[in-house]
Amino acid sequence: MAQGASPNQEERRRIAREDVERYRAEGLPPRLSFGAMFAHTAALRGILERQDDPERGARLAHAFHEGFERSMAHAPRESRIACSAGCSMCCHNLILLTAPEVFAIAGEIAGREDAQASMTAVARGALAGKGLDSDARLERRLACPMLASDLCSIYGVRPIACRGFFSLSLEACQAVFAGHGENIPAWRLAMVLRGMHDRCMAAAIKGAGLSHRSIEMTQALTTAFAAPDAQARWLAGEDVFAAAMAEPDPEHDDDPHEELLLDVLIAGAAGKPLPENPWTE
Template sequence: MDRNQRRLAKKQAPKAVAAGIDPSELNEFIVAELARQIHGHLGRDKQSFSVEATMEYLFAKIDLTVKAMADIPIACGRGCSHCCNIWVSATAPEVLFLAKRLSSQAAIRVSEAHEITKVFSHEQRPYHPHPCPLLDADECSVYQGRPLFCRLASSADAEICRRSYTNITDENIPTPMMYIIGRDAYSTALPVALKGAGLPHICYELNSALHIALNTPDAEKAWLSGADIFAAALTQKDAVPFEESPGHTMLYEMVFK
């Protein structure tokens, strides 16, 4: 882009975010504006000791993005839960948002699943598939509160998913490129906004983080007050640190420098 094009792109970014980002027309100004908006919500949530507004905003935008990609053929459908047997990554506010929506029985299932999956690292987990404790007859029982990565998971071939996620083969999941671009945009903007708000911005394994949230008194208030309650949760050890990720650092500088 030349200077005029960049100026125009920056001016148009708030409108693009308001409509739910379109992966086919994505640029750094749109992702920066998304991070800026999430950061604004986080600031207000820190005052109210609730992540509700931030997560409702984020998930509404993701849902708009997914809706706009309805013409992209995918094999995912109701009752298709092959991808619900693997490691699921989620940030702290996603975990806290979800924890408040679990029934007592679901909370028990989370603890039981955690006892089984806690011994496996991110690298080991593909060889030890285990169903998500929030499944009910192969359907997500907390569909409206599911994390970002679940919302943007997609495949063009459910049979490949079945074989791969049940550890029969090591085939790559044929994910449409627009879903990958959308997922990367949201999963970059959220940690940038969290870091800008002075909050932990890494991803945790869902079972272990939910187990902590469900067993920590006033977990939401404690985390928003600065307590790193998820310090003991499983993380992806081979993930690139924020400070070493060009995409994250560039976006952070665009928004906060």
């Protein structure tokens, strides 16, 4: 036992060490673990520090998605998931994402033979959805422009917002889609894991001095298509997607704890003393 450490402290350190080992093999555990989140934030931040890689923004998004998929693959299974291929009701929502995810999608689309058609569809979607929230989009049956024959045409690079939602009731989805339902029971564990991954990603971006606010997908993609140097400018610190910024989320954006949590993750990932906070000792 380290000198001065109480049995409880030593036990917590042991659990933190095990969490980091487990993170390396299986992703984040399905419960709050600062040790694992520090390790994940550090891994993501390391990608942004590769100054000689002009694609490190998009690469960060791939690591963000892979990390989430790894965590999900090792999470306890949920037998009640109602989602299946070809069911696309949730693809009529407002999709918020991070700037690196925009670069990953823009890069994927730009490399396709039908890139121009996809860019035109995105521009139309951006125009039709400008200023609309999820409810208004649902009311208008405004589908995501990436949806093709009820399947996601960018499945491999779809944002974490799409990866992290699993309905537990097809009937509830149908009722909401038809305009007479309010709540869809979701797989809570996936939402918890998504929240932890979101915060590690936001901390990695914030720690590099870049904008970590959520942006709306179609507006941001339109900007990225129009400016081939958007990734370089964002990496240089310019807030290139300011016009696509999501409306502040009253649950998170105005909560001072959210920024404090990111600052704790930034410090922990760098092995520095943590700012005073209510979660760690």
